[in-house]
Amino acid sequence: MRNLQLPIHTPRLQLREFTREDLDGIFGYSSDPKVTRYLFFGPRDRDSTAEYLDDLLASQRQRPRTRFELAITEISSGVLIGACDLSLIETRVCDLGYMLGHRYWDRGYATEVALTLTDAAFQQLRAERVISTVDVNNRASIRVLEKIGMRWEAVYRKHRRAKNRWWDCHLYTLPRTVWESARGVQTC
Numbered sequence: 001m002r003n004l005q006l007p008i009h010t011p012r013l014q015l016r017e018f019t020r021e022d023l024d025g026i027f028g029y030s031s032d033p034k035v036t037r038y039l040f041f042g043p044r045d046r047d048s049t050a051e052y053l054d055d056l057l058a059s060q061r062q063r064p065r066t067r068f069e070l071a072i073t074e075i076s077s078g079v080l081i082g083a084c085d086l087s088l089i090e091t092r093v094c095d096l097g098y099m100l101g102h103r104y105w106d107r108g109y110a111t112e113v114a115l116t117l118t119d120a121a122f123q124q125l126r127a128e129r130v131i132s133t134v135d136v137n138n139r140a141s142i143r144v145l146e147k148i149g150m151r152w153e154a155v156y157r158k159h160r161r162a163k164n165r166w167w168d169c170h171l172y173t174l175p176r177t178v179w180e181s182a183r184g185v186q187t188c
């Protein structure tokens with residue numbers, strides 16, 4: 001069965017399972033309209049944060065597990081600073097996502113997370129393709145996807161209706177072959 005070995009470490013961050021004790025930390029960033037501006041949900045109130053956490057904790061027990069939504073903590077401070085996720089949306093296709101509390105933006109953290117999670121998707125979940133969809137106006141996230149070597153593949157007009165508007169989104173993808181040559185991975 002495919003699984004992720006947790007926790008995962010990046011140079012400055014730890015990616016670990018969420019626990020019940022994370023409720024306040026999650027509420028801290030997901031109640032911030034700056035953070036949820038380009039996300040289909042939010043800002044969340046306390047009740048919807050608790051519902052989200054219940055749902056997330058239930059997904060940890062699913063077998064086979066298809067959703068790996070992980071807490072991002074800063075190693076130096078031990079603080080929960082955001083969330084990231086890999087979801088197996090098809091057998092060999094992983095969808096990548098991330099969000100950080102705004103105090104932690106522009107330090108290269110999301111790039112660090114996205115690089116490490118794509119490696120985990122190919123190495124541990126044995127994905128053939130990692131994808132991410134991003135609102136066409138979300139410049140910071142688009143830049144992160146480009147920095148980790150993902151390629152623009154399409155634009156979906158009216159991809160989703162959420163928060164009383166239609167969302168136009170870019171699709172970025174990373175095929176295994178491109179990841180292997182970028183990372184110098186040997187295949188036989």
Ligand SMILES: CC(C)(COP(=O)(O)OP(=O)(O)OC[C@H]1O[C@@H](n2cnc3c(N)ncnc32)[C@H](O)[C@@H]1OP(=O)(O)O)[C@@H](O)C(=O)NCCC(=O)NCCS
Nearest residue numbers: 035098099100105106107108109110111134139140141143
């Ligand atoms: C998107 C997000 C995760 C980026 O996190 P981060 O840790 O700041 O990202 P990084 O520091 O690794 O990289 C950000 C890059 O975007 C660039 N950037 C930031 N704001 C930008 C803007 N408005 N326009 C263009 N580029 C921008 C930064 O300069 C940096 O690029 P550089 O390294 O070439 O200078 C963070 O902004 C966030 O949590 N946003 C809210 C949630 C969200 O939108 N998640 C993504 C959903 S698809």
